Amino acid sequence: MKKTHIVIVVLIAVLIGAMIGAINDSSSYANFEEAFENPESEFHVVGKLVKEKEMIYDPITNPDLFSFWLKDVNGVERKVLLHKSKPQDFERSEQIVLIGNANDQIFEANEILMKCPSKYTDGEVQSKESASI
Amino acid sequence: MEYIGEHLLIGEIGNLFLLIAFAFGILSTASYFIAEIKGKEDWRLLGRYSFWIHSAGVIGMVATLFIMIFNQYFEYHYVWQHSSTELPLRFIFSCFWEGIEGSFMLWMFWHVVVANILLLIIRNWESPVMAVIASVQVFLTSMLLGIYILEYKLGSNPFTVLTREHPDFVNLPIFQMPDYTSVLDGRGLNPLLQNYWMTIHPPTLFLGFSLTMIPFAYAIAGLWRKEYTAWVKPALTWTFVGIGILGIGILMGGAWAYEALSFGGFWAWDPVENASLVPWLILVGAGHLMLLQRKKGTSLFSLFLLTTLSFILIQYSSFLTKSGVLGDSSVHSFTDLGMTGQLAISLIFYIVLTAVLIFWRWKDFPKTEKEDHLWSREFWMFMGALILMISAFQIEFSTSFPVINKIFGTNLAQSAERVEYYNKWQLPLAIILSAIIAIGQFLKYKKTDPKELFKKLALSISVSLALTIATAFSFSITNPLISLFIFTSLFAVLANLDYLVRIVSGKIEHAGSSIAHIGFGLIMLGAVISTSQSDIISENTSLYDVSVLGQDFNNNENILLMKDDTLLLGEYFVCYRGKEKEGIFVRYEVDYMQSNENGELESMFTLYPFVQLNPRMGNVAEPFTQHYLDRDIYTHITYAELEEREKSEEISEHNINLGDTIFGKNTFLVLDSLNRNPRKDNRGLTENDLALGANFTLFDVQTNSHQIQPLFVIRDKQYSFSVPDSVPDVGISISFDGIDPATESFAFKLKESDPKYQEFIVMKAIIFPWINVLWVGCIIMALGTFLAVYHRIKRR
Numbered sequence: 001m002k003k004t005h006i007v008i009v010v011l012i013a014v015l016i017g018a019m020i021g022a023i024n025d026s027s028s029y030a031n032f033e034e035a036f037e038n039p040e041s042e043f044h045v046v047g048k049l050v051k052e053k054e055m056i057y058d059p060i061t062n063p064d065l066f067s068f069w070l071k072d073v074n075g076v077e078r079k080v081l082l083h084k085s086k087p088q089d090f091e092r093s094e095q096i097v098l099i100g101n102a103n104d105q106i107f108e109a110n111e112i113l114m115k116c117p118s119k120y121t122d123g124e125v126q127s128k129e130s131a132s133i
Numbered sequence: 134m135e136y137i138g139e140h141l142l143i144g145e146i147g148n149l150f151l152l153i154a155f156a157f158g159i160l161s162t163a164s165y166f167i168a169e170i171k172g173k174e175d176w177r178l179l180g181r182y183s184f185w186i187h188s189a190g191v192i193g194m195v196a197t198l199f200i201m202i203f204n205q206y207f208e209y210h211y212v213w214q215h216s217s218t219e220l221p222l223r224f225i226f227s228c229f230w231e232g233i234e235g236s237f238m239l240w241m242f243w244h245v246v247v248a249n250i251l252l253l254i255i256r257n258w259e260s261p262v263m264a265v266i267a268s269v270q271v272f273l274t275s276m277l278l279g280i281y282i283l284e285y286k287l288g289s290n291p292f293t294v295l296t297r298e299h300p301d302f303v304n305l306p307i308f309q310m311p312d313y314t315s316v317l318d319g320r321g322l323n324p325l326l327q328n329y330w331m332t333i334h335p336p337t338l339f340l341g342f343s344l345t346m347i348p349f350a351y352a353i354a355g356l357w358r359k360e361y362t363a364w365v366k367p368a369l370t371w372t373f374v375g376i377g378i379l380g381i382g383i384l385m386g387g388a389w390a391y392e393a394l395s396f397g398g399f400w401a402w403d404p405v406e407n408a409s410l411v412p413w414l415i416l417v418g419a420g421h422l423m424l425l426q427r428k429k430g431t432s433l434f435s436l437f438l439l440t441t442l443s444f445i446l447i448q449y450s451s452f453l454t455k456s457g458v459l460g461d462s463s464v465h466s467f468t469d470l471g472m473t474g475q476l477a478i479s480l481i482f483y484i485v486l487t488a489v490l491i492f493w494r495w496k497d498f499p500k501t502e503k504e505d506h507l508w509s510r511e512f513w514m515f516m517g518a519l520i521l522m523i524s525a526f527q528i529e530f531s532t533s534f535p536v537i538n539k540i541f542g543t544n545l546a547q548s549a550e551r552v553e554y555y556n557k558w559q560l561p562l563a564i565i566l567s568a569i570i571a572i573g574q575f576l577k578y579k580k581t582d583p584k585e586l587f588k589k590l591a592l593s594i595s596v597s598l599a600l601t602i603a604t605a606f607s608f609s610i611t612n613p614l615i616s617l618f619i620f621t622s623l624f625a626v627l628a629n630l631d632y633l634v635r636i637v638s639g640k641i642e643h644a645g646s647s648i649a650h651i652g653f654g655l656i657m658l659g660a661v662i663s664t665s666q667s668d669i670i671s672e673n674t675s676l677y678d679v680s681v682l683g684q685d686f687n688n689n690e691n692i693l694l695m696k697d698d699t700l701l702l703g704e705y706f707v708c709y710r711g712k713e714k715e716g717i718f719v720r721y722e723v724d725y726m727q728s729n730e731n732g733e734l735e736s737m738f739t740l741y742p743f744v745q746l747n748p749r750m751g752n753v754a755e756p757f758t759q760h761y762l763d764r765d766i767y768t769h770i771t772y773a774e775l776e777e778r779e780k781s782e783e784i785s786e787h788n789i790n791l792g793d794t795i796f797g798k799n800t801f802l803v804l805d806s807l808n809r810n811p812r813k814d815n816r817g818l819t820e821n822d823l824a825l826g827a828n829f830t831l832f833d834v835q836t837n838s839h840q841i842q843p844l845f846v847i848r849d850k851q852y853s854f855s856v857p858d859s860v861p862d863v864g865i866s867i868s869f870d871g872i873d874p875a876t877e878s879f880a881f882k883l884k885e886s887d888p889k890y891q892e893f894i895v896m897k898a899i900i901f902p903w904i905n906v907l908w909v910g911c912i913i914m915a916l917g918t919f920l921a922v923y924h925r926i927k928r929r
Contacts, residue, residue, distance in 0.1 A: 003504055003505070004504065007516075007519070011523070014523050015526055018526060018527040018530060018558060019530055021527075021558065022527070022530050022531045023545065025554050026531075026534065026545045026546060026547065026548060027546045027547065027549065028544040028545060029544050029546050030544075042549060057772070059691075059693045059772060059895045060893070063691040063692060063693045064689045064690065064691050084691075085771040085895050086772050088744070088751070088754055099546075099549040
């Protein structure tokens with residue numbers, strides 16, 4: 001066998017390996033129902049903050065723990081424990097993506113991505129006196 | 134409604150420039166295309182003249198938008214959206230390219246600059262190369278048209294008047310005023326982007342982007358003319374300029390993330406970062422294959438594939454960031470402006486064009502039957518290019534999950550351990566690549582004697598081995614892959630240094646590539662040490678036992694610092710001294726101390742991480758980093774209470790006699806005695822003041838006692854006041870307000886506040902060792918690249 005052939009075979013094997021590896025290590029989007037049915041796997045859950053329910057951040061006890069309630073796209077509400085500090089401007093978030101897994105009745109998240117009200121969609125106009133009109 | 138004071142003329146002028154750029158772009162493309170097919174000189178000249186007019190149109194558009202932003206014409210949507218009256222003038226450039234339309238204009242502007250320089254030196258390749266370039270410009274200009282074709286909106290126009298873009302606004306009270314322009318203010322620039330990096334990073338990056346277009350155009354021209362190798366010579370220089378500038382642009386993005394964003398490092402494998410890194414990797418591979426082609430000849434398929442791919446991947450990256458497809462997975466992609474389809478069409482056009490041309494011409498490629506020898510430079514250079522391709526593929530595949538989901542209806546998402554995931558794949562590839570870089574220069578073309586090769590490499594191998602052991606020992610590194618990578622990157626640096634000294638020995642015209650490779654090795658070395666040995670000193674030092682919560686807290690990266698408390702973080706005693714508000718910035722003073730030989734704490738440096746207040750777009754925290762030669766100490770506020778909390782303070786007045794007790798909420802104070810001659814010098818009093826001190830013993834909840842002495846002072850026999858005394862830990866402050874001689878009673882005012890409500894911050898502190906090696910490597914790599922380019926140009 002020629003060297004070129006070996007190289008091509010190895011190359012293709014590695015490229016396929018990279019694809020399979022990427023898919024194996026991936027997580028997937030889910031709603032709470034799915035996430036709580038498979039507590040052992042990691043999911044991305046998209047939802048909105050339930051502003052009426054309690055939000056607890058007590059940095060004196062633990063600066064890396066923040067709990068709140070999230071309503072997923074199907075309207076299911078669950079309590080979330082985020083193992084991070086409370087993000088700045090959390091209350092303003094429009095949409096939240098949590099990465100983590102279910103544990104008993106609680107969703108434990110290690111990562112959070114937030115979408116804040118974008119200046120593109122927010123139809124508010126400002127005058128120079130900085131009063132909203 | 135008739136409005137007065139709108140500057141409508143300038144928008145018309147802008148649109149005129151836009152139409153000129155678009156029309157003459159098409160004319161130029163068509164003329165050059167015909168010129169190439171018919172081989173007629175006058176068509177080529179028409180193409181060239183129309184490209185010049187197109188260039189004038191683009192520059193006119195840029196100038197128009199710039200004038201609009203500078204003069205704050207908020208009646209225009211783009212200006213209103215990205216600027217405001219409060220915005221400092223120095224961010225005017227950032228405003229310009231904050232939006233999609235502005236970033237397209239920046240890109241087009243660089244294309245025009247680069248193409249016009251090319252026109253000055255290009256000889257017989259003008260028609261096919263310029264036909265490709267002009268066609269790219271047509272696609273880009275179409276992104277700015279903002280006109281409706283049937284139901285479909287083509288592009289997004291930067292010169293649109295606000296009330297036309299948002300007809301719903303017309304009913305707002307402000308637009309009931311005919312002279313609304315005198316009061317309308319813009320929405321302002323995103324606080325994250327109000328940073329000097331935003332002024333220099335995008336133009337550098339986009340210049341790098343536009344430089345990938347030249348080798349692409351040459352490769353297409355080569356395929357078109359069936360001149361499969363002649364295009365390489367003129368394209369080569371542009372490719373290496375592109376490698377240098379795009380590389381700097383990407384690392385500037387890393388520096389920005391490190392200095393001003395809260396990534397906690399210089400590279401986070403964020404999709405947008407990946408989207409610009411991948412074309413660079415491919416461009417480096419393409420550049421090396423071109424070198425190989427010039428020296429010896431190489432696989433033409435790989436050469437065309439990599440050269441065209443770098444530009445196509447730039448287009449793909451523009452698609453990823455501008456179509457909004459990354460929405461959920463990246464922190465800094467643009468919002469969808471409904472241009473997904475248009476961006477996809479432009480991308481698909483060039484993919485199809487390239488693929489069709491390559492496969493059409495494939496059979497025609499001259500074949501090289503001879504196999505490269507294992508111990509030859511060409512074999513390992515080719516291997517290096519393949520490694521770069523695998524690395525790029527691995528990154529791009531995972532970054533493309535949102536696109537794959539859209540196309541195949543799958544449900545893939547990036548794992549939370551993104552950094553670990555990418556490192557797992559990229560680390561072995563980087564090890565192989567740095568080893569190839571180390572031996573590459575010592576390999577001869579055709580055939581090298583392996584024995585001789587190892588004899589030459591023996592010195593750099595042994596020195597790097599010794600240095601690796603020393604480094605691994607000093608950082609106590611146990612991970613074998615990390616140690617191996619430290620070895621290979623040191624090897625890459627030292628072997629190239631050795632080559633520079635022994636073989637090149639002062640011949641500066643051959644030094645460029647060795648210097649560039651030394652820089653690359655240093656980047657790898659700095660990256661592996663600063664990231665693998667970074668130390669989050671703010672973790673696991675909490676005074677409070679969190680294990681009672683029954684969770685395994687593996688990411689305790691943040692620490693709570695009470696005001697004036699001192700905590701030990703790593704080797705530093707860290708104290709939060711307080712905050713200061715300065716306009717829209719709240720600066721937090723964090724003091725880093727170490728104990729000196731007398732055992733006293735001595736301040737080493739003070740950091741001021743801050744929060745930028747922005748009620749419209751959200752508050753943004755920016756880190757502050759102390760730089761040392763061998764390490765950085767990064768400090769970032771992750772949480773702080775921004776609103777002044779209501780002080781729950783209770784004030785009570787008491788008239789008591791000697792020996793009486795004042796009962797507070799949680800404390801009581803006994804008036805023990807009076808002191809007619811208290812110390813005055815340490816309480817801000819002068820010798821002439823008459824002072825009376827009241828000695829209290831204060832008992833708190835834990836029945837600890839504290840001595841406290843408020844003073845009653847008469848100054849100049851004219852007026853009296855009190856010097857209060859306090860015990861902050863208990864939240865008590867007491868003032869001595871008067872004496873009633875008739876009843877021999879004394880008046881006191883007691884202030885009680887909840888001591889638990891103290892000011893605090895939650896912060897993260899990370900030590901990055903050797904990060905300067907990375908930045909130095911970046912500068913050296915750029916210098917080496919430009920040196921090589923300079924000598925290539927001079928040799929012509």
